Amino acid sequence: MTATLEAPAALCAGVPATATDGLQVPVPNGWIDYANFDHAASTPALRSVMAAVERVVSGYGSVHRGNGHPSRMTSRGYDAAREEVGRFVGVRDDDHVVFTRNTTDAWNLLSHALPQDTTVVAFASEHHSTLLPWGAHRTVTLGVPATVADGIRALDAALGAVTTQHCLVVVAGASNVTGEVWPIAEIVAVARRHGARVALDAAQLAPHRRIDLAAWDVDYVAFSGHKVYAPYGTGVLAGRGDWLDTAAPYLPGGGATVSVTASEVVWAIGPERHEGGTPNVVGTVALAAACAALQEHRADIALYEHALGARLRRGLAAIPGVHLHTLFGSAVDQVAVVAFTVDGLDAGVVSAALSAEYGIGVRDGRFCAHRLVDHLLAGQSGTVGAGGQSGMPSGRPREVAAVRASLGLATRPHHVERLIAAVADLATRGPALRYVRSGAGWELPDVSGPATGARLW
Numbered sequence: 001m002t003a004t005l006e007a008p009a010a011l012c013a014g015v016p017a018t019a020t021d022g023l024q025v026p027v028p029n030g031w032i033d034y035a036n037f038d039h040a041a042s043t044p045a046l047r048s049v050m051a052a053v054e055r056v057v058s059g060y061g062s063v064h065r066g067n068g069h070p071s072r073m074t075s076r077g078y079d080a081a082r083e084e085v086g087r088f089v090g091v092r093d094d095d096h097v098v099f100t101r102n103t104t105d106a107w108n109l110l111s112h113a114l115p116q117d118t119t120v121v122a123f124a125s126e127h128h129s130t131l132l133p134w135g136a137h138r139t140v141t142l143g144v145p146a147t148v149a150d151g152i153r154a155l156d157a158a159l160g161a162v163t164t165q166h167c168l169v170v171v172a173g174a175s176n177v178t179g180e181v182w183p184i185a186e187i188v189a190v191a192r193r194h195g196a197r198v199a200l201d202a203a204q205l206a207p208h209r210r211i212d213l214a215a216w217d218v219d220y221v222a223f224s225g226h227k228v229y230a231p232y233g234t235g236v237l238a239g240r241g242d243w244l245d246t247a248a249p250y251l252p253g254g255g256a257t258v259s260v261t262a263s264e265v266v267w268a269i270g271p272e273r274h275e276g277g278t279p280n281v282v283g284t285v286a287l288a289a290a291c292a293a294l295q296e297h298r299a300d301i302a303l304y305e306h307a308l309g310a311r312l313r314r315g316l317a318a319i320p321g322v323h324l325h326t327l328f329g330s331a332v333d334q335v336a337v338v339a340f341t342v343d344g345l346d347a348g349v350v351s352a353a354l355s356a357e358y359g360i361g362v363r364d365g366r367f368c369a370h371r372l373v374d375h376l377l378a379g380q381s382g383t384v385g386a387g388g389q390s391g392m393p394s395g396r397p398r399e400v401a402a403v404r405a406s407l408g409l410a411t412r413p414h415h416v417e418r419l420i421a422a423v424a425d426l427a428t429r430g431p432a433l434r435y436v437r438s439g440a441g442w443e444l445p446d447v448s449g450p451a452t453g454a455r456l457w
């Protein structure tokens, strides 16, 4: 037996509150507080973020387009948000911070801004949003490495073979499947030796670790608001201004110009060049509030997530028939994301049962990182599923899919214990309810308790 997690008040004390703390969800015999292990997909808003949203929606005006007091306040809020986000990622003086819709949008913007003669190098293990925007014709995709050293060697060799004038290495700060933190310093060192730039996908790193473009000598970073405790709809591309300033505007239109005459359009230089149209001020103010809170509470958050993550890994690893999946084993630091499979059970059934029977939210599948999950689960084929219904063994081939438990600020220590106990139950007894395949997923039985539970929507 492994020790359960102690929850001294000090461990939770410095952790910012989220909008969903205490949220009740239905289970077969009533309602239970929601155990959120799906932070890697989207995080709930922080309460301080909600307060910032409340402030801005109660009095906003046009942004950079008017002199009324609300307009001036709104413009100031938008500019301040850019500065806050810049500090959050440690920009250099001449870097740009461009607001986008999300990480995917940020990489598509950077792809659009790359000089024509650019080769992009990425590992196949990347999230599809980081692997695909560059176009197959100019992307060199490296195989999923077996070790960090293999990865660095493969990168070195690939960069040595690049013949174009410009080269960009794109790499995730932390994997959205295994939570493993990639060796950014080594990657930057190799890239620099070959004169390449580095773009860091911080979608999974930003919620958990400090980011410092200047100190790390990284050229670009992208991340999404909805993964750092702000609402959907805002992302960031920050980094070197030169390629961005010479590229055609990403969203040509109002706000992106300096002047327009019959014969000439002069486009803005700086972030505005690529932010055509009226920006999402509420989203950017919310994002800045989230960044400020994460910066302020970094040390407490790190302690909290480390304690919960270590307990979760230990607890799951001790359950017979449960397998944790990593690329590099214990050789690297990991953020609080754990991928696992359970012998004899489809990942989709595990995820459905955790939700319907235990009030726990996880994700199952291949997490938009198909090549990585295929690599991790290669050789793991087994059999599952009584006619595809209960999830207990019947001879049907197992899907290539894993369960992902990702914890964060909405996860409480007792949720970790609940998840470990629930997975142990499922691994030994299987699900108590029946789950029917429906399209790409599994239909959850209706377990709504008496009508006393709060409606979410």
Ligand SMILES: Cc1ncc(COP(=O)(O)O)c(C=O)c1O
Residues within 6 Å of the ligand: 040, 041, 102, 103, 104, 105, 127, 129, 130, 172, 174, 175, 176, 201, 203, 204, 224
């Ligand atoms: C590592 C990583 N990169 C990129 C993305 C894409 O983020 P978004 O969907 O917000 O654009 C995700 C989303 O899960 C991710 O985990």
